[in-house]
Amino acid sequence: MSELELVGIRKLYEGVSRPVIPDLALTIPSGQMAVLVGPSGCGKSTTLRMVAGLEEPTAGTIKIGKRDVTNLPPAERDIAMVVQSYALYPHMTVFENMAFGLRIKHLPEAEIRKRVTAAADNLGLTQYLERQPKALSGGQRQRVAIGRALVRAPKVFLFDEPLSNLDAKLRSDMRREIARIHQQSKTTSMYVTHDQIEAMTLADMIVVLKDGVIQQIGTPVDIYERPANRFVAGFFGTPSMNFLSADLTATGERQSARGAGFEIPLGHKFSGAPTLRPAKESVDRIVVGIRPERLSLVGNADDVALSGSVAMREVLGAEVVLHLESAAGPLTVRTDAGSAPRPGDTVQVWLDPKMVHVFDGATELRL
Amino acid sequence: MSTTRRGPNPALLVLTYVGLIVLCGIVLYPVMLVCKKAFEPGSQFALSASPVPTAVTLDHFRELFTTRGGGGELLFLRHAANSIVVALLTTVVGVSLSCTAAYALSRFKFPGRKTGLTMFLVVQMFPATLLLLPLYVILNKLGLLNSIAGLVLVYSTTAIPFCVWTLKGYFDSLPRELEEAARIDGASPWMIFRKIILPLSRPALSVTALFSFMTAWNEFIMASTFMTNQTKYTLPVLIQSSVTEFSADWGLFAAGAVVTSVPVMIAFYVLQKYLVGGLTAGAVKG
Ligand SMILES: Nc1ncnc2c1ncn2[C@@H]1O[C@H](COP(=O)(O)OP(=O)(O)OP(=O)(O)O)[C@@H](O)[C@H]1O
Ligand SMILES: [Mg+2]
Numbered sequence: 001m002s003e004l005e006l007v008g009i010r011k012l013y014e015g016v017s018r019p020v021i022p023d024l025a026l027t028i029p030s031g032q033m034a035v036l037v038g039p040s041g042c043g044k045s046t047t048l049r050m051v052a053g054l055e056e057p058t059a060g061t062i063k064i065g066k067r068d069v070t071n072l073p074p075a076e077r078d079i080a081m082v083v084q085s086y087a088l089y090p091h092m093t094v095f096e097n098m099a100f101g102l103r104i105k106h107l108p109e110a111e112i113r114k115r116v117t118a119a120a121d122n123l124g125l126t127q128y129l130e131r132q133p134k135a136l137s138g139g140q141r142q143r144v145a146i147g148r149a150l151v152r153a154p155k156v157f158l159f160d161e162p163l164s165n166l167d168a169k170l171r172s173d174m175r176r177e178i179a180r181i182h183q184q185s186k187t188t189s190m191y192v193t194h195d196q197i198e199a200m201t202l203a204d205m206i207v208v209l210k211d212g213v214i215q216q217i218g219t220p221v222d223i224y225e226r227p228a229n230r231f232v233a234g235f236f237g238t239p240s241m242n243f244l245s246a247d248l249t250a251t252g253e254r255q256s257a258r259g260a261g262f263e264i265p266l267g268h269k270f271s272g273a274p275t276l277r278p279a280k281e282s283v284d285r286i287v288v289g290i291r292p293e294r295l296s297l298v299g300n301a302d303d304v305a306l307s308g309s310v311a312m313r314e315v316l317g318a319e320v321v322l323h324l325e326s327a328a329g330p331l332t333v334r335t336d337a338g339s340a341p342r343p344g345d346t347v348q349v350w351l352d353p354k355m356v357h358v359f360d361g362a363t364e365l366r367l
Numbered sequence: 368m369s370t371t372r373r374g375p376n377p378a379l380l381v382l383t384y385v386g387l388i389v390l391c392g393i394v395l396y397p398v399m400l401v402c403k404k405a406f407e408p409g410s411q412f413a414l415s416a417s418p419v420p421t422a423v424t425l426d427h428f429r430e431l432f433t434t435r436g437g438g439g440e441l442l443f444l445r446h447a448a449n450s451i452v453v454a455l456l457t458t459v460v461g462v463s464l465s466c467t468a469a470y471a472l473s474r475f476k477f478p479g480r481k482t483g484l485t486m487f488l489v490v491q492m493f494p495a496t497l498l499l500l501p502l503y504v505i506l507n508k509l510g511l512l513n514s515i516a517g518l519v520l521v522y523s524t525t526a527i528p529f530c531v532w533t534l535k536g537y538f539d540s541l542p543r544e545l546e547e548a549a550r551i552d553g554a555s556p557w558m559i560f561r562k563i564i565l566p567l568s569r570p571a572l573s574v575t576a577l578f579s580f581m582t583a584w585n586e587f588i589m590a591s592t593f594m595t596n597q598t599k600y601t602l603p604v605l606i607q608s609s610v611t612e613f614s615a616d617w618g619l620f621a622a623g624a625v626v627t628s629v630p631v632m633i634a635f636y637v638l639q640k641y642l643v644g645g646l647t648a649g650a651v652k653g
Pocket of ligand 2: 045
């Protein structure tokens with residue numbers, strides 16, 4: 001059991017003027033799986049590689065289980081890494097691939113055999129032990145890569161988009177496999193992915209990164225229900241959140257967001273209600289965020305209506321995604337496939353005002 | 368859907384084959400003339416252009432294999448042994464030096480890396496004859512004239528630039544993730560090189576080994592300049608010595624040439640499955 005701690009990490013690649021990671025602090029509690037997400041090029045792999053010891057931080061400290069590993073070579077950090085390309089040794093059998101690191105550590109042959117067989121058993125690879133990687137399917141190769149990490153019994157697991165090369169079906173199988181292994185071993189893990197479902201289902205904590213800066217750290221529910229800023233709100237969720245520019249207007253006690261063709265009353269008292277800072281003047285620029293699934297074709301008593309014409313309709317099996325043109329801008333609506341209108345129709349969509357997210361127009365922070 | 372599978376235009380096919388046959392003929396004709404002479408009686412090169420001998424004899428081969436030198440030793444055996452030792456040593460020295468150099472050039476950053484690579488290319492631009500005199504002076508100073516070690520040294524240095532470039536190209540194409548995985552597994556740089564890189568580089572190593580071998584095996588000018596003592600001759604020098612200003616035994620010459628080219632042909636045949644991969648490998652980005 002060991003926690004992973006990054007303190008004041010900075011990374012400046014040689015010959016690049018702007019640091020990829022300006023100043024990053026992150027603690028992953030022992031036994032937890034932290035999932036790093038963020039747009040391409042935001043420094044996820046760089047962070048992971050610094051933890052692995054494959055890349056040297058320009059400044060800062062990395063601690064694994066309270067031990068400062070910043071200047072140790074990868075092998076002495078007690079970590080294991082699984083990457084997108086599997087990186088299996090092509091000329092060795094599955095057994096030898098998994099045993100390679102153990103042989104270097106000079107473990108007794110019996111112990112090596114025991115560990116490799118156990119890992120192979122765990123991953124359903126027993127019958128492939130004598131094969132070379134080229135004679136395996138993508139999913140099997142990824143299992144071998146995971147097995148190679150497992151046999152080392154490391155303090156920290158690092159995953160860099162391990163499932164990105166697999167097709168959708170296999171990906172969800174392997175995702176469950178990784179979840180199961182994590183449940184079993186309870187090893188502190190850092191997992192990089194582009195796949196939101198992976199992030200949501202695997203994470204104990206999600207770390208959202210943008211330009212090397214942490215935007216939010218939280219549980220999957222936190223991130224989805226209470227995004228810290230507009231970026232996080234827009235990054236999570238498919239299709240992504242609708243954003244409408246509005247003015248914050250106050251009439252006595254009541255505040256509302258007023259924009260082109262809509263007025264949404266704000267400041268209700270349900271938990272997680274947007275607690276608004278007092279408007280400096282009577283008007284303040286804000287951005288209202290609405291998840292597509294919170295817009296509905298049928299309204300309840302207190303709902304607010306928005307209207308628009310259907311520009312496009314995407315059927316996703318049981319659900320349908322409608323793209324509307326409205327006075328306030330484009331709107332995406334996720335709804336049941338059955339009752340959906342056709343392109344060209346003008347429709348009214350309803351919104352429970354308690355379900356909106358409100359962001360500061362200038363700082364983009366959640367209000 | 369009706370997709371009729373149409374082969375290539377038959378006329379085009381015929382034309383292609385005719386073209387290929389003509390090209391093969393152009394390449395093979397001189398070789399056939401030498402083979403013809405090797406089996407034809409007489410020491411003169413016949414004027415006939417036909418590649419088919421009028422009569423067949425093994426006399427030239429018998430002479431080649433049975434000629435004895437001043438000490439009563441079989442000349443061919445002695446010179447073949449010289450050639451084999453020189454070629455094998457050149458291969459070992461050339462390949463082992465160039466694979467380590469190429470790996471360093473491919474993976475490590477150090478001052479002079481770019482310059483070094485460029486120098487390797489520049490050296491290749493000079494014709495070997497230009498280097499003859501300076502090399503002679505150097506070998507003389509080192510006391511390595513008429514010595515196998517001297518010849519190996521010269522051949523290795525000639526072969527290394529090509530080998531380094533070929534191997535570096537190949538190493539560049541090997542994914543770095545493999546080395547990173549090995550580093551995490553705890554392998555030292557030397558171990559990564561030996562256990563991961565070298566086993567994966569067999570195609571490129573075959574190409575460079577063959578190249579080094581052939582450089583040493585076929586080379587004539589340097590061997591004849593640096594090896595003045597007849598006992599130190601390599602096969603090309605021996606063969607050439609059968610054709611002098613005063614007497615030319617072309618039959619013996621041809622027989623020697625045929626015999627000499629056999630090992631190279633065998634090497635090509637054995638290594639061919641690696642060669643194709645090795646020659647293209649460096650060109651494709653992995
Ligand atoms: N060796 C390097 N030298 C210079 N810049 C680099 C180097 N490696 C990465 N970078 C830059 O650092 C930034 C972050 O790269 P990184 O690979 O960490 O991104 P990432 O978040 O993993 O992206 P992706 O999701 O596409 O994998 C990128 O802008 C990249 O161009
Ligand atoms: Mg990456």
